[in-house]
Amino acid sequence: MTPIPIQQATRRRKALRAWFDPRGRGLGFIAFALQRITGLGLVLYLLLHMAVLTTLLQGESAWDQFVAFAKSPIMLLFDLLLIAGILIHGLNGLRVSIVGLGFGVKQHKTFFWIMMLLSALLFVYAGWLLFAH
Amino acid sequence: MSNNGRPGPKTPVTLKILRYKPGSIDPPRYDTFQVDADPLMTVLDALEEIRATEDPTLAYRHSCHHASCGTCAMKVNGKDVLSCVTKVLDQKSDVIVVEPLGTMPLVADLVVDMGDFARRYEPAGLSFVRESEYLTEAQTPEGVERYTRFESCIECGICLSACPVANTNASFIGPAGLAAWYRSLQKGDGERADILAAVDSDCGVWGCHGAMECTEACPSQVQPGDLIMYLRREVVKSKLPWAH
Amino acid sequence: MQKTTPSKRGGSWIWQALTGVLLILLLGLHMIAQHFVVSGGLRTFQDVIDYLRNPVILVLEAIFMLVVTYHAMVGVRAILYDLGLDEAGKKKATTVLTILGALIIVWAAYLLLRLTSM
Numbered sequence A: 001m002t003p004i005p006i007q008q009a010t011r012r013r014k015a016l017r018a019w020f021d022p023r024g025r026g027l028g029f030i031a032f033a034l035q036r037i038t039g040l041g042l043v044l045y046l047l048l049h050m051a052v053l054t055t056l057l058q059g060e061s062a063w064d065q066f067v068a069f070a071k072s073p074i075m076l077l078f079d080l081l082l083i084a085g086i087l088i089h090g091l092n093g094l095r096v097s098i099v100g101l102g103f104g105v106k107q108h109k110t111f112f113w114i115m116m117l118l119s120a121l122l123f124v125y126a127g128w129l130l131f132a133h
Numbered sequence B: 001m002s003n004n005g006r007p008g009p010k011t012p013v014t015l016k017i018l019r020y021k022p023g024s025i026d027p028p029r030y031d032t033f034q035v036d037a038d039p040l041m042t043v044l045d046a047l048e049e050i051r052a053t054e055d056p057t058l059a060y061r062h063s064c065h066h067a068s069c070g071t072c073a074m075k076v077n078g079k080d081v082l083s084c085v086t087k088v089l090d091q092k093s094d095v096i097v098v099e100p101l102g103t104m105p106l107v108a109d110l111v112v113d114m115g116d117f118a119r120r121y122e123p124a125g126l127s128f129v130r131e132s133e134y135l136t137e138a139q140t141p142e143g144v145e146r147y148t149r150f151e152s153c154i155e156c157g158i159c160l161s162a163c164p165v166a167n168t169n170a171s172f173i174g175p176a177g178l179a180a181w182y183r184s185l186q187k188g189d190g191e192r193a194d195i196l197a198a199v200d201s202d203c204g205v206w207g208c209h210g211a212m213e214c215t216e217a218c219p220s221q222v223q224p225g226d227l228i229m230y231l232r233r234e235v236v237k238s239k240l241p242w243a244h
Numbered sequence C: 001m002q003k004t005t006p007s008k009r010g011g012s013w014i015w016q017a018l019t020g021v022l023l024i025l026l027l028g029l030h031m032i033a034q035h036f037v038v039s040g041g042l043r044t045f046q047d048v049i050d051y052l053r054n055p056v057i058l059v060l061e062a063i064f065m066l067v068v069t070y071h072a073m074v075g076v077r078a079i080l081y082d083l084g085l086d087e088a089g090k091k092k093a094t095t096v097l098t099i100l101g102a103l104i105i106v107w108a109a110y111l112l113l114r115l116t117s118m
């Protein structure tokens, strides 16, 4: 009997579940999913960021308009999301690089928590800077 | 419900089991069954009882009943486990969802095609028997030359099912296979350069993203995820300019 | 059924890790220099232009764009590879992402050149 490769038929739906559904999964999986989500988010942001910077070419008034928009509360929240994404992706990325070369493998969970604690501290500091200025 | 002979008070539990028979139960669906679980009843025991008393067509695999043959692996409430050592009441839920392993193609009900596992595992050529690291000083009985020990991997497929990458990537060698290559390297089976070349690709060690679900799920202490990381280090070390 | 043919494209993880570590420095500098030391987080039009005329900043931003684009494209490719692409699919992914990356870098270079000559 030929087995039915169900996974081939529903590859994309399967990918979403396999990569992002944390049910029944451990901490390492959470880190993996976070790295992937933040990585994709940062790529989108990079493109958006460049599109916005392109308005500089249209001269001063277009830029001033953007700056005014960027200071709205909604955009500040978006900035916070961005900062969180950068911190989580960057610091977890550092952890992945080190563990991925065979160092601190047994301690990878503690290492993850240390990186997330560091992210949280830097996040609070960045948030304070963002709103204090 | 039959009295299964195990001691202790009985608790009614519902099992929600994935059913699939090519051509007849197709697409797959869930069937529910009631069992009276005692504290010692395992998920495999429950399946045996259902098959004996309610539905003789229920398909699942098992052999040893004690975590050493590796045939009875399946998903219980979403976790990849050996059903023969997973107690029903330890799940602490009234409804227990029982599904086949992921990654490998479904054959019927709770049975997946282990050929997919073999295809990824066998190229490493790992032998089952290893030198015993224990009791080196112990006397061997007459007629026994030396103690041997089996490799820890019981080839159950749990790591392959738990791995988020293997789930979607059929060309990834996957945890058990890469761990087997690392064991060959450790034991000095075959040329070091050949082993490193076999795993130095995006289907090999570089396909892993370090989610460590395999190490988390392995019922036999192989810790495949850890071994993949060590294997990577060996690959990188062999490429450093001062390595030669 | 697919075979586990070891296609020889293993080097990119190392480069992604290395560019990642480099990005901690470059992105850190970028965030601090462009946003955090600036009152209000964003410069006025003339300030942006003047700032980019500083050759050190210009070179750092240019390097940042190169590194971040490479890292991002290799990252997206790694995710696509995880879908279990065959060899032809992998080639296609690499081609498309190389072109996309090249476009991003050309776009960034054009922006930097135009802005510094404004």
Ligand code: HEM
Residues within 6 Å of the ligand: A035, A036, A037, A038, A039, A040, A042, A043, A046, A086, A089, A090, A091, A092, A093, A094, A096, A097, B208, B209, B210, C013, C016, C017, C019, C020, C021, C023, C024, C027, C068, C071, C072, C074, C075, C076, C078, C079
């Ligand atoms: C701030 C410093 C950064 C560090 C240390 C870093 C590190 C890493 C590492 C080590 C990986 C590999 C993860 C893996 O193999 O599973 C990775 C993946 C990735 N990174 Fe970064 N990164 C950084 C910034 C960025 C930025 C700014 C972007 C976007 C423009 C980005 C986009 C990606 C993407 C798309 C992936 C693929 C995710 C995946 O494989 O699941 N990274 N990063």
Ligand code: FES
Residues within 6 Å of the ligand: B062, B063, B064, B065, B066, B067, B068, B069, B070, B071, B072, B073, B082, B083, B084, B085
């Ligand atoms: S039946 Fe042998 S491992 Fe479960």
